[in-house]
Amino acid sequence: MRRVRARMLEFLWQHFYTSFLRFWLKWFIRQVTRKCELQRICSGYKQGAPRTVQAEYSLESSKNKVLRAALNVEENMVEECAEAIMMEKKVVSQKDPTFKLNLQVCLLQISGYKRLYVSVEDLRKQMFDSEKAEHENMLLKLWDLLVPSVKLESRITKQWGDIGFQGDDPKTDFRGMGMLGLTNLVFFSENYTDVARQVLSHSNHPKLGYSYAIVGINLTEMAYSLLKSGALKPHFYNTVPQSPKLEHFHQLYCYLAYEFDKFWIEEKPESIMEFNRYREKFHDQVKKQLEEPDVTLYLRVDCK
Structure with missing residues (x-):
């Protein structure tokens, strides 16, 4: 009951402030400051x-x-x-x-x-289509970037599991995030090749391993939800002095991919079955960072 009353009072105050008090405060301050x-x-x-x-x-x-x-x-x-x-x-x-x-x-x-969100949403809604050469080439490019020394036996093969896809044909794994998921994976692998291969090697750890591609697509969903909610505004407002573009979103994804791998290794989960719990913990950490007014989520690679 107290909580309901508190919410009601908060709503009434907010309504009073926005519809009446704020106007007169602005008017008064303008008269003083000009x-x-x-x-x-x-x-x-x-x-x-x-x-x-x-x-x-x-x-x-x-x-x-x-x-x-x-x-x-x-x-x-x-x-x-x-x-x-x-x-x-x-x-x-x-x-x-x-x-x-x-x-x-x-x-x-x-x-x-706002325009960035529209662009990201359009890419997310674009489903992977095996009939489109552009889509197929991007998928094959991902393989070549991550494991250049190994040749695919065929387009549909269990080898895709080596880079973290669930089945013999990766196209089924892109249903949720569409081409946005694949684009993020390729951007990370192409622009931070050594880092992406390092993360892939961590994902194949006998005890702390996880499905690289599936987790990557999951992180795309995280980045997308943060963008949609407006939580990424402080980051983009601090890092992009003009209009943020798709490339800036992909860069943010790279940060998440690298930082999540570090987080996972440091947390040492008992098994991959705990992924959802640790994913939420990582998500909460990122959201807390985004509450800082000076936040900038850049991918900074540790030099070892």
């Missing part, structure tokens, strides 16, 4: 997530159509959009010469994150 909220954000927070997160909240909370439209501005219209906001808020460039540029960076990151 700056609109976006100006105060762009000058008062350092570049990256601290600034862009605040700017995004300000735009989302606004009832002004020009400001709300800025959340989904096209990349080639960002400068024009920033100028429209300045006109709407009566911001004079001579009095605040850095505002326009700082605002443009925020708009690029905010709208770019």
Whole structure:
């Protein structure tokens, strides 16, 4: 009962703040500082997530159509959009010469994150098709990158199990994440070949082994869910000064693939049957990292 009351009070306060109090607080502060909220954000927070997160909240909370439209501005219209906001808020460039540029960076990151999600979702929905040469070639490329010294006996073979697929034909394992899963695996293997082979060797450990490809696809799902929920915003806002692209998402996947392997080895699970528990523990660790305002999830390889 107390919990219900607490939630009700929180809801009422939030409603009161957003619909009434926030407006008058903004009005009062502007009279004192002679700056609109976006100006105060762009000058008062350092570049990256601290600034862009605040700017995004300000735009989302606004009832002004020009400001709300800025959340989904096209990349080639960002400068024009920033100028429209300045006109709407009566911001004079001579009095605040850095505002326009700082605002443009925020708009690029905010709208770019939304476009990135659309691109990732499109790739996820694209199912692996054996009839498409592009898909088949990508799958064979994965094998050649990971085990170049071994030739596949045939397209459908138990050898796929050597790199962590479940059956004789890997296409069945891509159903959940579609071509996004395969693209992530190939990107990791192509851009961090030595690291990917090292991770593969760890996955074949007699006691701490796991299915490399299946776990990789599972990590794709983790990256996808973090992107969809918005949890990756601080990371991308801190690491990409413009609009984040698919390559940046693939780089984030590489970080997860490498860090999960380290995590698994350090945790020393009793068996692969405990995968779900340790997967959730790793997921929680990543989410906690993403709560830090200065978070940057870069793949940093240990030098040994």
